[in-house]
Amino acid sequence: MINYTECLSLLMQDLVSRIPTLSFINPADVLVFARSGRSNAEGAFATCHCLTLPASDPGYYFWRDRSTRRITRRSEWFLTKSPAVTVGGRSIKYMISFALPRFCDQSLDRSRKERFYPGADPWIAKLDTVVHELYHIDPEMTGIRRIERGDGTYSANCHGHHFFEQVATMVHTYLESKPSAAAYDFLQDDFSSLASRFGGVVGTSFRTFPSFPQRYIERLAEQLPCEADAEGVKVETLRAANQPTRYTEDDLHVRQFTADSSKRLIRKGAFRAA
Numbered sequence: 001m002i003n004y005t006e007c008l009s010l011l012m013q014d015l016v017s018r019i020p021t022l023s024f025i026n027p028a029d030v031l032v033f034a035r036s037g038r039s040n041a042e043g044a045f046a047t048c049h050c051l052t053l054p055a056s057d058p059g060y061y062f063w064r065d066r067s068t069r070r071i072t073r074r075s076e077w078f079l080t081k082s083p084a085v086t087v088g089g090r091s092i093k094y095m096i097s098f099a100l101p102r103f104c105d106q107s108l109d110r111s112r113k114e115r116f117y118p119g120a121d122p123w124i125a126k127l128d129t130v131v132h133e134l135y136h137i138d139p140e141m142t143g144i145r146r147i148e149r150g151d152g153t154y155s156a157n158c159h160g161h162h163f164f165e166q167v168a169t170m171v172h173t174y175l176e177s178k179p180s181a182a183a184y185d186f187l188q189d190d191f192s193s194l195a196s197r198f199g200g201v202v203g204t205s206f207r208t209f210p211s212f213p214q215r216y217i218e219r220l221a222e223q224l225p226c227e228a229d230a231e232g233v234k235v236e237t238l239r240a241a242n243q244p245t246r247y248t249e250d251d252l253h254v255r256q257f258t259a260d261s262s263k264r265l266i267r268k269g270a271f272r273a274a
Ligand SMILES: [Zn+2]
Pocket: 132, 136, 159
């Protein structure tokens, strides 16, 4: 079977070594994992997740009375934090997730990126997505890349005006560098051809599948005075997060993806008695 996330990790190594704009990325800082996403359903093909964002300032939720607009209840103070993900003792800074099989079935035809690749093969859309997600990694490694507008301020949108064009330029830089076809060959097949060619498509996922490491809230150990507090304002206790906040390579497993489902792969022999 083909391990699709492994192929993507290897492709990323080749991309960052050939595209100067992405050369600051150390592939060992980036973990690739698979999520499920059907080809005929709406949704992202891939997502860049940052794990290096610092903890937020303390905050709380509050609720207002609809007619009087007065605050009637609030939560306890909390911080928002990034989970820690380590692989082989090394901290992962970014994760890029790919929706399978949706990503494999992506095509340039009638997509909004088609205009950047006149006459190109349909699978170039997938290469564009991989470069797009890598381009979200901030050179300071402290968040999702911020997009500077013409006037020197930052756009609220992480794509900005020229993002898609810049991604296409990087894709062309890569192809013009004459990479070995072995690096991107797997992108040329759609999901069903991959499945029949290799006997199945597998990818790395988290043991908590479909859940994966995400920002979580942590109750502030020392609660602060609150400007919202007045007579009658109820303070709600925060429930502890029910997702892990630390992950290691032991939390990764391999899943096999099919057109509309996925299952954890148990390696042959795993049940064999000693
Ligand atoms: Zn994006």
